[in-house]
Amino acid sequence: MTMAGIASTIPSITYSKPDFNQSSSLKKGNDQKLIWVNLLHLSYNMWEDNVPIKYLDENYQCSTCQEAREWAHPYRSFLTFDDLTWNILLQEMADAGMNMVVIDLGDAVQYESHPEIAVRNAWTKDKLRSEIIKMRTLGLEPIPKLNFATTHDIWMGEYSRMVSTKKYYSVCRDLISEVIEIFGSPRFFHIGMDEETAVYQSRYDYAVIRQNDLWWGDLYFYIGEIEKKGVRAWVWSDYAWYKPELYFRKMPKSVLQSNWYYGTEFDLNKLNESAKTCVKLYNDLEENGFDQIPTGSNHSNDINMEATVDYGNKVIDQSRLYGFMTAPWRPTLAPCLDRHKQAIAQIERAIKNY
Amino acid sequence: MVSTSEYYSVCQDLIQEVIEIFDTPRFFHLGMDEETAQHQQTYNYAIMRQNDLWWDDLHFYVNETEKKGVRSWIWSDYGWRHPELFFKKMPKSVLQSNWYYGSGFDLAQLKEPSNNYVKFYNDLENYGYDQVPTGSNWSNDTNMEDTVDYCKKIIDPTRLLGFMTASWLPTLSTCLDKHLEAINQINRAIKNNY
Numbered sequence A: 001m002t003m004a005g006i007a008s009t010i011p012s013i014t015y016s017k018p019d020f021n022q023s024s025s026l027k028k029g030n031d032q033k034l035i036w037v038n039l040l041h042l043s044y045n046m047w048e049d050n051v052p053i054k055y056l057d058e059n060y061q062c063s064t065c066q067e068a069r070e071w072a073h074p075y076r077s078f079l080t081f082d083d084l085t086w087n088i089l090l091q092e093m094a095d096a097g098m099n100m101v102v103i104d105l106g107d108a109v110q111y112e113s114h115p116e117i118a119v120r121n122a123w124t125k126d127k128l129r130s131e132i133i134k135m136r137t138l139g140l141e142p143i144p145k146l147n148f149a150t151t152h153d154i155w156m157g158e159y160s161r162m163v164s165t166k167k168y169y170s171v172c173r174d175l176i177s178e179v180i181e182i183f184g185s186p187r188f189f190h191i192g193m194d195e196e197t198a199v200y201q202s203r204y205d206y207a208v209i210r211q212n213d214l215w216w217g218d219l220y221f222y223i224g225e226i227e228k229k230g231v232r233a234w235v236w237s238d239y240a241w242y243k244p245e246l247y248f249r250k251m252p253k254s255v256l257q258s259n260w261y262y263g264t265e266f267d268l269n270k271l272n273e274s275a276k277t278c279v280k281l282y283n284d285l286e287e288n289g290f291d292q293i294p295t296g297s298n299h300s301n302d303i304n305m306e307a308t309v310d311y312g313n314k315v316i317d318q319s320r321l322y323g324f325m326t327a328p329w330r331p332t333l334a335p336c337l338d339r340h341k342q343a344i345a346q347i348e349r350a351i352k353n354y
Numbered sequence B: 001m002v003s004t005s006e007y008y009s010v011c012q013d014l015i016q017e018v019i020e021i022f023d024t025p026r027f028f029h030l031g032m033d034e035e036t037a038q039h040q041q042t043y044n045y046a047i048m049r050q051n052d053l054w055w056d057d058l059h060f061y062v063n064e065t066e067k068k069g070v071r072s073w074i075w076s077d078y079g080w081r082h083p084e085l086f087f088k089k090m091p092k093s094v095l096q097s098n099w100y101y102g103s104g105f106d107l108a109q110l111k112e113p114s115n116n117y118v119k120f121y122n123d124l125e126n127y128g129y130d131q132v133p134t135g136s137n138w139s140n141d142t143n144m145e146d147t148v149d150y151c152k153k154i155i156d157p158t159r160l161l162g163f164m165t166a167s168w169l170p171t172l173s174t175c176l177d178k179h180l181e182a183i184n185q186i187n188r189a190i191k192n193n194y
Helices: A003-009 A065-072 A083-096 A125-137 A154-161 A166-182 A212-227 A244-250 A273-287 A304-315 A334-353 B005-021 B051-066 B083-089 B114-126 B143-154 B173-193
Strands: A035-041 A100-104 A141-145 A188-190 A206-210 A232-236 A256-258 A323-326 B027-031 B045-049 B071-075 B095-097
Touching: A035 A083, A035 A141, A035 A334, A065 A334, A083 A334, A125 A141, A125 A166, A141 A166, A154 A166, A154 A206, A166 A188, A166 A212, A206 A212, A212 A232, A244 A273, A273 A304, A304 A323, A304 A334, A323 A334, B005 B027, B005 B051, B027 B051, B045 B051, B051 B071, B083 B114, B114 B143, B143 B173
Parallel strands: A035 A100, A035 A323, A100 A141, A141 A188, A188 A232, A232 A256, B027 B071, B071 B095
Antiparallel strands: A206 B045
16 A cells, blocks of 8 residues: 555544645635524534433423533433424524524434434434425525534544544544435535543543644544535634644635634723634634634623624625624523524524624 | 443453463552643643543453452552542552652652652551552652652551662663663662661
């Protein structure tokens, strides 16, 4: 086997930036509608791998959204999702003029290639396909998300303890391929890749962090698997907060960027250092020519989302501003319905004022 | 693949085979030191078992060792960071090697974290663990003999199984002198104390 051949089978050997999709097909057309997208969770197994004593009872009755979030946050071997809440939210989004849903799939689908990943009551492929049709009928473009960051991959079950092994790459390849097939070659595929640091895993039983070239090698692997199917990869951009120079040197332009910041202040002169870094990355991504979907939220306050739209609109050229995303970071459960509705209402106001 | 079914199977095989090669040795050192993010900050692949998982895996290795009639032996530095948990969950059957490579041993003079490292010899003794204190010529040439002096004073002879030097250098000719120095330090400690 040649060196290039070996390198193609071992992602961590890919030290330099590969020649990913640089074609003009990536350029945003003038007639392309601005994206207004909501991130919703089908699976919520994206965080802690251990359950606090308070929530050991699978049938714990959550009375508030905060409680529902805490209950669903640690790993659950069953689906933490409510169909009625989902249906109400899809309709609200359509009514608000939103046009895209990013669905965090995780272990909530009975994948044909890896049925062992699915939790109890996970959706069948047929169910997911019918929901995809429903979304499209409502004018909502369905986009899959599988978060491969090790801080958020407990949904992979035992494979989350095999990161960067041959078996792991094989499983990721299968899942990416199968999800693209289920979604009928979507425009984008969100792969997460956020918060892969020790601090974010300080409470986990099992903490893994890919560093140096290994993080990049694995990122290139996921991107390669997605782009070879004609789909565009989409990531959270927070790696750049810590290593901006490396990021702009090694991140392919073909990858759609979602920087995120959930605070109330956007004046760079008034922000503390860490918040300033987060906000300023919108400017830096623009200066370095990356396509963006800035992401706000009602996670911390009720003004961030609209302020994110104002700020992004000011600092990003329209040719690279693909749209805006709200990420409420709440499970799709009845106690959180109002919170989700508030997030949609914020986007609705932003659309009207746009 | 740490903490996967395949991993446990491999560890089980290796422990069994090594015990067989060594013809059922008295001890089997399992390491288990420095499993923190800080110690892996330059690694490409950093992995830390935390909470009950670290303990479950430790108990797995200990059990695999003990079921063959061999005593397991570990580095004790997990106890620096989680002393209460350590003394609640660490089996007394596991031989302890606390380690400290500095030049001062006066607890009143030492600052944190060195104070914590040296005091752990006392804590292990207070909780009744068997010890093989470990010194080194890694940082200076006085530590090893001072380690022997200190521990001989504070550890009851029934629980003081001996002393270890760890030069932390490869077994290569370029490091021969440094290794010989480490052995000479132990030689002097034996002559002066035993």
